[in-house]
Amino acid sequence: MIYFDNAATTKAFPEVVRIMEEAMQVIYGNPSAKHIKGMEAENLIKEAQDVIAKSLKAKPGEIFFTSGGTESNNTAIIGTAMKNHRRGKHIITSRIEHASVYEPMRFLEEQGFEVTYLDVDKKGYLRLDELEEAIRPDTTLVSLMFVNNEIGTVQPVKEAGEIIKKKNPETVFHVDAIQAYGKMPITPKNMKIDLLSMSGHKIHGPKGVGFLYVREGTKIQPLIYGGGQQKGMRSGTENVPGIAGLGCACRLMIGEQYENADKIRKIKEYFQERIQEIDDIIDNSGEAPHIASISFKGLRSEVLLHALEEREIYVSSGSACSSNKKQPVSGTLNAIGLPDEYKDGTLRFSFSLENTKEEVDETIEALKELVPMLRRFVRR
Amino acid sequence: MKVTAFLIKYGEIAIKGKNRFMFEDALMRQIRFAMKPVGDFDVRKESGRMFVEGRGDFDYDEAVEALQKVFGIVGICPMVVEETKDIDHLRKTVLAFIDEQYPVKDFTFKVHARRGDKQFPMTSMELNMDIGEKLLDAFEGLKVDVHHPDVMVNIEVRKYIYIYSQEIKGPGGMPAGTNGRAMLLLSGGIDSPVAGYMIAKRGVRIDATYFHAPPYTSERAKQKVVDLAKIVAQYAGPIDLHVVNFTDIQLAIYEKCPHDELTIIMRRYMMKIAEHFAKEREDLALITGESIGQVASQTIHNLAITNEVCELPVFRPCIGMDKQEIVDIAEKIGTFETSIQPFEDCCTIFVAKHPVTKGNLKRIQKSEEHLKDVIDDLMKEAIDTTEVIHVK
Numbered sequence: 177m178i179y180f181d182n183a184a185t186t187k188a189f190p191e192v193v194r195i196m197e198e199a200m201q202v203i204y205g206n207p208s209a210k211h212i213k214g215m216e217a218e219n220l221i222k223e224a225q226d227v228i229a230k231s232l233k234a235k236p237g238e239i240f241f242t243s244g245g246t247e248s249n250n251t252a253i254i255g256t257a258m259k260n261h262r263r264g265k266h267i268i269t270s271r272i273e274h275a276s277v278y279e280p281m282r283f284l285e286e287q288g289f290e291v292t293y294l295d296v297d298k299k300g301y302l303r304l305d306e307l308e309e310a311i312r313p314d315t316t317l318v319s320l321m322f323v324n325n326e327i328g329t330v331q332p333v334k335e336a337g338e339i340i341k342k343k344n345p346e347t348v349f350h351v352d353a354i355q356a357y358g359k360m361p362i363t364p365k366n367m368k369i370d371l372l373s374m375s376g377h378k379i380h381g382p383k384g385v386g387f388l389y390v391r392e393g394t395k396i397q398p399l400i401y402g403g404g405q406q407k408g409m410r411s412g413t414e415n416v417p418g419i420a421g422l423g424c425a426c427r428l429m430i431g432e433q434y435e436n437a438d439k440i441r442k443i444k445e446y447f448q449e450r451i452q453e454i455d456d457i458i459d460n461s462g463e464a465p466h467i468a469s470i471s472f473k474g475l476r477s478e479v480l481l482h483a484l485e486e487r488e489i490y491v492s493s494g495s496a497c498s499s500n501k502k503q504p505v506s507g508t509l510n511a512i513g514l515p516d517e518y519k520d521g522t523l524r525f526s527f528s529l530e531n532t533k534e535e536v537d538e539t540i541e542a543l544k545e546l547v548p549m550l551r552r553f554v555r556r
Numbered sequence: 557m558k559v560t561a562f563l564i565k566y567g568e569i570a571i572k573g574k575n576r577f578m579f580e581d582a583l584m585r586q587i588r589f590a591m592k593p594v595g596d597f598d599v600r601k602e603s604g605r606m607f608v609e610g611r612g613d614f615d616y617d618e619a620v621e622a623l624q625k626v627f628g629i630v631g632i633c634p635m636v637v638e639e640t641k642d643i644d645h646l647r648k649t650v651l652a653f654i655d656e657q658y659p660v661k662d663f664t665f666k667v668h669a670r671r672g673d674k675q676f677p678m679t680s681m682e683l684n685m686d687i688g689e690k691l692l693d694a695f696e697g698l699k700v701d702v703h704h705p706d707v708m709v710n711i712e713v714r715k716y717i718y719i720y721s722q723e724i725k726g727p728g729g730m731p732a733g734t735n736g737r738a739m740l741l742l743s744g745g746i747d748s749p750v751a752g753y754m755i756a757k758r759g760v761r762i763d764a765t766y767f768h769a770p771p772y773t774s775e776r777a778k779q780k781v782v783d784l785a786k787i788v789a790q791y792a793g794p795i796d797l798h799v800v801n802f803t804d805i806q807l808a809i810y811e812k813c814p815h816d817e818l819t820i821i822m823r824r825y826m827m828k829i830a831e832h833f834a835k836e837r838e839d840l841a842l843i844t845g846e847s848i849g850q851v852a853s854q855t856i857h858n859l860a861i862t863n864e865v866c867e868l869p870v871f872r873p874c875i876g877m878d879k880q881e882i883v884d885i886a887e888k889i890g891t892f893e894t895s896i897q898p899f900e901d902c903c904t905i906f907v908a909k910h911p912v913t914k915g916n917l918k919r920i921q922k923s924e925e926h927l928k929d930v931i932d933d934l935m936k937e938a939i940d941t942t943e944v945i946h947v948k
Contacts (some may be wrong), residue, residue, distance in 0.1 A: 208611055552811075
């Protein structure tokens with residue numbers, strides 16, 4: 177079995193599983209309880225906060241736990257828009273965002289907010305001059321993704337942060353770092369980031385947990401109300417096992433961040449080199465260490481995906497998150513202006529520490545057989 | 557007064573002459589099968605009536621829902637059973653039953669007693685008057701209306717006394733297994749599960765054949781068909797689902813035959829394969845979800861061409877129905893939500909932009925000549941590699 181779908185989700189580290197089991201079987205107190213069982217659970221949360229804060233050169237109090245990337249993005253976007261709606265109703269984002277950014281934007285448009293969608297160039301990068309032009313006195317939020325989930329472009333986040341704060345210091349800067357965290361250094365303060373979203377299962381942690389970094393002094397309206405946990409920012413008994421697992425995954429990923437990223441990058445580069453042996457392809461990959469995006473001329477990505485699946489090689493078409501929708505071609509793939517005969521045939525290969533060069537070899541051999549065979553039977 | 561039993565009314569099967577016992581036994585068998593997950597029930601016949609009586613506690617709604625899926629049942633009457641044949645006792649029971657069943661006491665009623673046990677001290681007429689009077693005394697809002705009552709209070713004095721007042725509609729039809737077996741061509745669409753349901757309703761046991769075409773169709777598409785078979789099986793009983801790998805046949809047709817005839821030719825081979833399994837299992841007919849004119853391959857011309865390859869009769873219960881009528885049934889039986897999940901099935905992959913709508917049998921047969929070197933092997937391969945999933 178070859179798992180090249182690590183941008184969709186990853187296998188949990190064994191240490192993560194162990195600590196989660198402990199959090200359910202041994203340290204199972206409610207962190208809000210006044211007795212020692214509660215305190216033990218609270219300490220697990222604090223440990224996770226510490227690890228994560230350190231990885232971002234941030235303060236523990238700036239880390240809020242959520243149910244994952246989607247909730248983090250929703251909280252950041254809707255929470256900021258609601259909190260600042262008297263000051264302004266203008267928001268900026270890009271055309272290549274994930275659905276968990278795009279859909280909250282659509283919701284806000286229905287509520288009377290104005291959203292500017294920035295275009296990207298043919299390689300999938302933001303144009304900073306367009307960003308600068310778009311910022312207005314009533315712009316309350318700019319939301320940009322760090323690493324694109326479909327093609328792996330790394331956006332110039334630091335430069336964007338500079339421009340935003342220079343033009344309008346009041347504008348809140350949110351960064352969706354779900355594909356970036358653990359793959360490259362992120363320092364929100366340095367990058368002028370106010371809000372940053374992250375998800376646990378992309379870095380060998382558990383599903384159903386993530387965090388939102390909220391820079392001290394940034395005010396957002398909570399989405400979820402109740403018992404006032406996490407300073408009222410996100411009510412509900414904390415997902416202690418998830419948080420403990422998340423903290424553990426962060427510690428393991430960040431500890432050797434640069435080496436890890438390098439190891440993954442080597443696999444990806446080897447893949448990019450060998451994929452050139454296949455005719456009529458376009459390599460859309462950006463510089464993220466773990467994501468390769470390849471468009472195959474005249475093929476339907478789903479068919480090639482299932483053909484690889486028969487050989488136990490698992491990849492994504494476009495991105496798994498948007499695959500459920502009826503729109504066959506993704507926003508990002510449209511935005512980078514792929515020729516029509518390539519658009520339908522894009523696969524995403526995404527790598528992790530567990531992958532090897534041998535797996536790449538095997539995959540390339542499979543593609544060499546399958547691609548010409550499937551190209552014989554395209555829709556006439 | 558909790559409902560402890562159900563009186564089962566069955567219309568059609570009661571008139572089947574000498575076969576009546578066979579039908580009744582089949583119905584009892586199906587009821588026992590359907591009630592097994594609900595609890596412990598005694599199912600029995602008693603002078604032309606069928607009773608389903610709980611031996612212990614059971615969930616009322618679950619029980620009714622299970623009975624509503626048993627073909628052959630026309631009506632389900634929730635009732636209480638009174639074992640003591642004492643008039644005072646009976647009066648109390650009826651009052652408690654009415655009190656429980658109708659929280660708002662504002663309706664007209666009629667008592668309809670039937671004395672089967674002539675040992676019982678009151679005649680039917682006397683019982684009607686006595687119980688009616690007690691009800692009027694007990695509940696102020698009640699009035700008697702012997703012609704068009706809102707509520708008919710039935711009291712049947714037999715081995716025990718049975719009291720019931722309402723009838724819940726059953727699905728009708730005939731009990732499963734009373735009319736042989738047939739092979740359903742099941743796709744992931746809306747129509748074929750409905751067709752299977754409709755034929756099963758006539759007492760026919762169902763086998764099924766599904767054609768999948770990896771890598772052009774996904775595991776999820778296959779799972780969807782298994783899920784649909786499971787829903788149909790709730791009514792029809794267990795289904796043996798034959799999953800045929802159709803890719804190579806489809807590709808051969810695609811390569812060698814005119815593109816605009818692809819769908820018709822494909823369907824002819826599907827019929828042949830389904831018929832092969834049907835004969836193997838001694839099924840007496842094929843079932844499809846076809847409806848005249850719904851798509852290009854279902855014009856009356858093309859249906860005739862598809863039909864031409866079959867020796868067994870092909871039942872098409874949706875043939876005269878509009879899409880909406882089929883959808884209505886799919887929603888009623890619970891297959892619709894599953895059917896509309898968006899996975900490609902093998903019919904949609906290679907569809908021509910302008911498929912033939914008035915196929916010509918001679919021309920189609922001529923096109924099929926192009927396949928003659930390969931098709932026998934491909935058919936054999938497809939049949940030999942077919943996976944059979946027992947769905948229940």
